[in-house]
Amino acid sequence: MSNQVALVTGSSRGVGRAIALALAEKGYDIVINYARSKTKALEVASEVEALGRKALVVKANVGDVEKIKAMFIQIEETFGRLDVFVNNAASGVLRPAMELEESHWDWTMNINSKALLFCAQEAAKLMEKVGGGKIVSISSLGSIRYLDNYTTVGVSKAALEALTRYLAVELAPKNIVVNAISGGAIDTDALTHFPNREELLADAREKTPAGRMVEIEDIVKAVLFLVSDDAFMIRGQTIIVDGGRSLLV
Template identity: 40%
Template structure:
């Protein structure tokens, strides 16, 4: 997956899956913009790792639930690099709340970040991509869009909407040589699993047909494919990266 001379913007890239995506795109040759919302230290650590590979990188603070901040971020990317070839919409909030405890504020934050922000980041970047003759937009969805569980009402709704939006935007942008696809991860080993004693990655892995939990690189490899010329005739698709979890009717009993 040769991404040499490409510029990638990855939202929510300071930690977790976003960090893994940013690093892998850099390994494939891209210069990377590391978007973050809260921790500059984490984002700068990713920037330093990318620069150590010989690639260019900057960190930009922006809350993608705000269209104004999205537009300012994209303007800064263009001012710095002169182009945007790849957008990865990864930023997300994941409230795990009982149905009767979902508040209007938490619902709005989830949909504004996970869905509205995804759309308007795509819109802002696509304007630049049209002038360049094309580009790639990859949305990070989730298995919760189609196979969910209790307490994920707002999150699952946002990711279901993201899948529909991916197909719609792909249709709108196809004539402009902009491919739009999504990657839907299953359970993935990120920082929060090590902070929560209930998230035992070994036990989670036992419930997955592949026999292990996913890693950020599993997701990042799929993103790199969609970001590369190898996917030029693929658009409007959602690729599930879950070790076979969604092939099951239910999670198997852990031995």
């Protein structure tokens, strides 16, 4: 039988890259998805291959359903299966609600919310072939709390978490386990786009009960748990990994 296969969207850098490499270390062949950073995606592929695993690099804007379908055709042609889908790719326009335009809303919702639905539809077809699978999405605390300039992303992540619950129930008969992870502020490239980046980092450093900020590895460990058989009875949940920051009002 072929090695198990994992798709991680937005895996050319940051959290997605770390998840992809961790899954490769666990023995998965990896589908690396990117939208712009081809050079970085190829670097991740080299790292995956250095671990003795196969890597498929696919350029696809996951906000476009036709691009999603084309990506899954490549996955099926290359591997003939899919065991894990990590819905990590994200984007968004960071502006106050009163300054948002329709294009900002559509762009963010398509990549952060619509992508999960239509990727899950395609992933489920391949997972059925091997008797089941695991789907994990990456959310954020803006889904349940107000963050400055975060309207489009926060609302899109709230939709993602709701969709996680619906998919968990509807895909359960196919032996597909669906969950999400909501992380606290992490000092990655993505955070550089926030106008209040330094304020967010200072808050995380000073007010996280665990005594330190959330790190990429914390999210990776949570993903590895949710795609393991140990998490079989966890369904449709959004696991908050924030060191307790959201507990403080």
